[in-house]
Amino acid sequence: METDDDEDLLVRSARDPAAFEPLVERHAHALHGYLTRRAPAVADDLLAEVWLQAYTSRTTFDATRGTARTWLFGVTRNVLSAYWRRSAPERSGAVGGDGQAVSDPWQAVDERLDAAAVAPSIRRVLDQLPHAERELLLLVAWEQLTPTEAAAVIGIPAGTARSRLHRARARLREALEPAAALPRTGELA
Known part of the structure; x- marks a missing residue:
């Protein structure tokens, strides 16, 4: 059986939400590792936020600008940056x-x-x-x-x-x- 590539799944998920699930299975480990190395105490919560944002903004994916994996890392980076901005008052300057x-x-x-x-x-x-x-x-x-x-x-x-x-x-x-x-x-x- 041929597996769909990530880009096809992401595009198809706009009309078939179930097509998003294999993306989570394929990329959750790598994205969680990214978050764990940068914000270990909140990595799990941030990963949940990543998937929520990725799912809600999946129609903005543009295959001409890169791969689905790259897009997911971009979403992850944006979620992490937002977390750091929100928590800035709690950290030292x-x-x-x-x-x-x-x-x-x-x-x-x-x-x-x-x-x-x-x-x-x-x-x-x-x-x-x-x-x-x-x-x-x-x-x-x-x-x-x-x-x-x-x-x-x-x-x-x-x-x-x-x-x-x-x-x-x-x-x-x-x-x-x-x-x-x-x-x-x-x-x-």
Whole structure:
């Protein structure tokens, strides 16, 4: 049996709401992971909001602008941004190197790093990256989107995304060079 592709399902769901269900099954895990890495305490609630918004706005999907997966990540990013704006008064007024309010919860990043000695360097570089560069890097590294898909999620041209991604990777690589000489956790010097 041939399976429908995501774009067909999304378009068809405008007239057949049941066609939306396979999209939830296919993409819930990836979208939940995206949210969990950025807002772990409220990821489940935000995912519910994502599906509600995606369902109610499914007729706005335009296949000429990208894939259904990219569109769903865009909806997810918008829901997360709205959450951060709503909860801004509850958070400290931290400001990043680009002068924008820091809204990404980087504390959870440490738990995912192999070597504890590298964590402060990575966190510092990520905190100092302009928001768009940081988001591109994370969409490509964590969410495994292509640079072109990540560009569509953020709403910038693919060429711009590739150059920003290159800069972000170079800054991260530069920060990690001194740490590469350190022994790995559990190794003797």
